[in-house]
Amino acid sequence: MxxxxxxxxxxxxxxxxxxxxxxxxxxxxxxxxxxxxxxSDFIWHPVCPEVLAGLGVPRDAIRISGPSGSDVWTHQAKVVSSGGKEISKALMNSSEFCIKLLKEAKVDAFIYMEGSPSCGVYRTTLRDKRLGKPPGVFGHKLLEEAFFLIPAADLQSPLRWWDWRRRLYAFAWLKDAPLENKADLYAIWHRMKFVCQEVDQVNARAFGHQIAKLEDSLSKERLEGLRFDILMMLRKPSTPARIKNMLWKNYTHVRKKLGYDIEGILKPEDERGITKLAEELILMERIAYENDVLMGTTPISNRGRKGR
Ligand code: SF4
Known part of the structure; x- marks a missing residue:
């Protein structure tokens, strides 16, 4: 594989x-x-559900009247403009249309605006303020369709973006990876388990125990269910403290394999900002790739792609 x-x-x-x-x-x-x-490493697919709902620019701001955008889909909530017009149906239609476009284009992930009553998914940065009553109407569909979801604000932090990017590559690779039998599943899990343990220790442990007891012959449906469980773990973000610890673990593993120290990697207790930490992680990824050593927390490399 x-x-x-x-x-x-x-x-x-x-x-x-x-x-x-x-x-x-x-x-x-x-x-x-x-x-x-x-x-330029990615192909971008911008969409605006509100514009596609026939609302122009500029327009009245909209809000969800009810608990959340999810409830609009079950008619327990409404989307209304500041002018008092109800636009629930139009926004549901345009959200479904956007999902159709994204799926037909085989989009791997979606970067959303937090706090939007349309595109919002979670409120990850202002935890005490549930702006936009998340998820938004389109955000609900993005969650339901199991897209890999990245808050746009996290692109501004080199460390957060590093964390999203390594999981994004793992997620996109795993979606299409051959999975025919138990041996394939074990090979995949061996590759993915380090990052899953880092971001979701409880579920990763339970998953490891579960697959250790599997019978030899597994149905396609069962294998796909297990693939989905790993994909859902990969959607969860890590924290700077966990990333720092894993960097050091990976470094000691790679150093042992190579037999020499790598200049530029600091100890976990050394003070540094998140930009420096992100630089160390990228350096480690490069060295691990060049020496064909597995860096557990970045299971899938994009460095082999032509032109890189
Ligand atoms: S948050 Fe979504 S719906 Fe709102 S303007 Fe941006 S793209 Fe359009």
Missing amino acids: EFIMERKLRIGISACMYGSKVRYNNKGWDMLEPLGRER
Whole structure:
């Protein structure tokens, strides 16, 4: 089994986060700017469910009247504009249309604007403020369709983006990985378990115990269910403290294999900012790849892709 991502990933994105001035107040931000040249590593699919619902720019702001955007789908909540007009049906239709477009384009992930009553998914940065009553109407569909979901705000932090990117490559690779039998499952889990243990220790442990007891012959349905369990673990973000610890564990493993120290990797107790930590992680990934050593926390490399 090859553990390299050779194709360019396709990423959907809330159009206003891609720089398009499609927000109700005629604003938009280029949240991809911090990625620099790395931006061309991906194919982008910007969509705006509100514009596709026939609402123009500028327009009245909208809000969810009811518990959350999920409840709009069961008619327990409504979407209303600040002018008092109900637009639930139009927004549900355009959300379904956007999902159809993204699925037909074989999009791997979606970068969403947090807090939006349409595109919002979770509120991850302002935990005490449930802005937009998450998930939004379109956000509900993104969750339901099991997309890999990245909050746009996290692109501004080199460490958070590193964390999302390594899991994104693992997620996209795993979605298409051959999985015919128990041997394939074990090979996949051997590769993915380190990152899953880092981000979701409880479920990763339970999963490890579960597959250790599996019978030899597994149905396609059972195998796909187990694939889905790993995919869902990969959607969870890590924390700087856990990332720092895993970096050191990986470093000691790689150093042992190589037989020499790597300049530029600090000890866990050494003070450093998150930008320096992200640089160390990228250095470790490069050295592990060049020396054909597994860096457990970055299970799938995109370095083998042509042109890199
Ligand atoms: S958050 Fe979504 S619906 Fe709102 S302007 Fe941005 S892309 Fe459009």
